[in-house]
Structure formats: structure tokens, C-alpha cells
Amino acid sequence: MDLTELKNRAKEEIEKIVDLKSADDFFKKYLGKKGEVAQIFDSLKDLAIEEKKAIGQEANILKKEIEEFFNTKADELKNASKQAGLGHKAEKIDITRPGQKIQRGHLHPLTLAMNEACCIFQTMGFEIAQGPELETEWYNFDALNVPKDHPARDMQDTFWLKDTRTVKNEIKSSKLLMRTQTSPVQIRYMESHQPPLRIIAPGRVFRNEATDAKHGAQFYQLEGLMVDKEVAACNFKAIIEEFLKRFFKTNIEMRLRPGFFPFTEPSFEIDVKRPDGRWMEIMGAGMVHPNVFRAAGLNASVKPGLGWQGFAFGVGIDRLAIVKYKISDIRLLYQNDLRFLQQF
Numbered sequence: 305m306d307l308t309e310l311k312n313r314a315k316e317e318i319e320k321i322v323d324l325k326s327a328d329d330f331f332k333k334y335l336g337k338k339g340e341v342a343q344i345f346d347s348l349k350d351l352a353i354e355e356k357k358a359i360g361q362e363a364n365i366l367k368k369e370i371e372e373f374f375n376t377k378a379d380e381l382k383n384a385s386k387q388a389g390l391g392h393k394a395e396k397i398d399i400t401r402p403g404q405k406i407q408r409g410h411l412h413p414l415t416l417a418m419n420e421a422c423c424i425f426q427t428m429g430f431e432i433a434q435g436p437e438l439e440t441e442w443y444n445f446d447a448l449n450v451p452k453d454h455p456a457r458d459m460q461d462t463f464w465l466k467d468t469r470t471v472k473n474e475i476k477s478s479k480l481l482m483r484t485q486t487s488p489v490q491i492r493y494m495e496s497h498q499p500p501l502r503i504i505a506p507g508r509v510f511r512n513e514a515t516d517a518k519h520g521a522q523f524y525q526l527e528g529l530m531v532d533k534e535v536a537a538c539n540f541k542a543i544i545e546e547f548l549k550r551f552f553k554t555n556i557e558m559r560l561r562p563g564f565f566p567f568t569e570p571s572f573e574i575d576v577k578r579p580d581g582r583w584m585e586i587m588g589a590g591m592v593h594p595n596v597f598r599a600a601g602l603n604a605s606v607k608p609g610l611g612w613q614g615f616a617f618g619v620g621i622d623r624l625a626i627v628k629y630k631i632s633d634i635r636l637l638y639q640n641d642l643r644f645l646q647q648f
Contacts, residue, residue, distance in 0.1 A: 435489035443488035486527035494600035531614030589617035
């Protein structure tokens, strides 16, 4: 066991060290728990007492000398780092420096618009109602007074599903489709609740139509319904004006145009003026048709004009969002482009 050779080898190796990583490797090799110096002490148990005592003393001296070599080299490396400005930067903490910004997720602009719209209507006494996206022909068309030959029922406008179930009720068609509007929620709610009613029904709808800057095969709609003994179109106009004022946080210009919808009479369409000065339709509305009330089980035996009455409307959340956030193309809301989404 040549301790002198081990000492000289360690001295040569430590002179070649130029960085802290190499110094750490040196320490593990010679002074670590399983290093060469530790192995010398482990081998003493096999020696005679006198020999163990002599070599043990030499091993202790060797260990101290190698530790001195290591400490001297470590000090040199630290001083070199300080002179280069590296050690100072690594050790100093500037508590006045702003922290690094943490990347956090955020809500989608459609979610922001939906949440804000729901909150506004809730402050005006409207309750949120929900319904299935997979609907039956009865709730999506028949109960809403849509004629059997109406173009909206065609494959060109509706996503119909293949249905192999047995139809048990010929009056209430159970043919399945992806709902084209959230209006079926009106019927479902009126079947299980008694007036007066004041609800909104937000959700996703589907229409089999071409996609462009203002239209999509899938979009979000918020349906509204208010039913009472004395409800007129003027009530609707006042509520929608207040809603638009709160949603856009300004007195945005709007107009009502005569329209036609099978489930309302009279019917009208509502346009708002975009920042570029152009008018854009955002919703359809009108006074609920008596046939819709009858399909839901209201006013079935009451003379017209003597029972419950109310108004209904459907507003496109996507269109509200593109006006509020000044978006030029509705398709941007569905492309998942982070460069676009991170602006909200």
C-alpha cells in the first residue's frame, strides 16, 4: 500500500482541475465515503496491531494533506468566479427585482362572453336552465310550431342521426338530431314548471351549413324566455337594451326589424352596429306563439289573449364575442391559435 504514490497522484490531478464539477469529482474519488482514502482505512482491519497503528497514522496525515490540496483548489476556483462576476451574481438576491411571470391558463373568449351574459341576466331575475344537445324532432321542431315541410328540417340544415329505436308515440316524434337551437329547453322547462317564468338557456347548437367569417356548423346560443300574465314586446325591448348596455359597457346602437319565426308571433330580428359602422344581426325574438304554449301544456283550454303570454329570444354568443372583442372572423374562436387566445 504505497501512500506516497497516492499522495503524488492526487496532487497531480488536483492541479489539473479548472471547474467546480471537476473538483466535486475529485472529492468523491479520494475523500468520499467510498473513495480511495476511505478504502485505506477499511483495509486496516486485516493488519496486525503494530502495523495498523503505523499505517493508520500515515493515512490520517495523507487524508489531511489531500483535504488541504482540495480546499486550496476550491478557494482558487471561488476567487476566479468572483473576479469574473459569476459567483457574485449567483449568490446575491435582489429582493426589489420583479419576479418572473408565471404562465397561467385563462378562460376562452367564448367562455368569458357566456359567463358575462349569464351574470347580467341573472341580476335581472332570470334563472339558468339546461337541456340535452342530442334532441328529438318533437322538442326541436314539432313543439316549436315548425311545419313538417319547413326547410330547416332538411339534411342541408340539420344533423340527423340514424335511429333504430321503435317509435312508441307517433304524436311526439323521437327521431334524433343535434339540436339546431336552444329553444327546445323552453318546452322542457315549461312542461315541468308553472308560470310566471323567467329563464335563459345557454349552450352549444349545431347546423349543417357552410362555414364562413360569420357562420359555423357549431356555435353557442343563449335562449331567453319570459312568461307572465302581462308581458309585451316593450318589456323585451327594455330588457335587451339593458343587457346590451351592460354587456358592451356602452350605449351600443341597436335596431329591431320585422322577421318571421314559426315559434313567435309577431317576430323581429335585432341588429347591433359594429365598431366599423356596419350592422350585424345578433338575435331573433318575438312573442311566444300560442301553439308553443299548447305544446308545453299551457293555455290548452284558454281562449287566445286570456292566458299566459311572453317573449322569447335567441342570441348568438359567438356574435356577441366578435363585436365585444372586435374580432374580424368568427372562425378564429375555434382554431386554438395561442397567439390569438392569449390576448384575452
